Amino acid sequence: MSNFWRSAAIRGAMFFALWVILTLGDRNDFAVGIFAAIIATWISLFLLPPAPTHPSLLPLLKFMLHFFRQSVIAGLDVAKRAFDPKLPLNPGYVQFSCPISAGPARSAFCALSSLLPGTMPVKSDATGNVLVHCLDTLQPVVEQLSKDASLFRAAAGAVRNDG
Incomplete structure (x- = not known):
């Protein structure tokens, strides 16, 4: 099965599952749900074509655990700084050379990074x-x-395409 058809099948199943959840599994709505899932799948494949790579389970789990750990550590640090006026704050900007290609993968990484307390990708x-x-x-x-x-790159299979 090609990557395109695999992506179409997975997306279609996810859209139909969402439909079933939204209609609380009402069997009278299944025909409409199948039609809606097909249309949603077609639109999603047009707007976001399948990537040549796919997430890897073990690296994804490692990233999730790391992200959770970092969220807790950063959250405690921010809370400590907020409640202890003696702790220094040196707000400002840093430049980060991101190894993830511009596009959906980098956008996803920046969105996840913005969830960590104390940092916010701006541009x-x-x-x-x-x-x-x-x-x-x-x-x-x-x-x-x-x-x-x-x-993140290991989990998502995101690579930089700059030659």
Whole structure:
């Protein structure tokens, strides 16, 4: 089965499952649900064609565990800084050279990075530079983002296409 048809089957099944959830499994709506899933699948394949790579389960699990751990650590750090006025805040911007290709993969990485307390990707350019706002520029933000990006690439199969 080609990557296109595999993606179509998975997306179609997901859209139909969403329909079943939304209609609470009412069998009278199955025909409409199948039609809606086919249309939604066709539109999604047109708007976001299947990628040549797909997520890997073990690296995805590693990334999820790492992300959860980082969320807790960063959340505790932000809370500590908010409630202890003696702790320094050095807000500002850092430049991060993102190894993930521009497009959906980099957008997904930046969206996930914005969920980590204390960092917010603000702008990305075609060369791979991402401007990140952080609460403390003295912290190893770029090194942490590099590690996150490496784990994300392994999980998502995202590679840079710059030659």
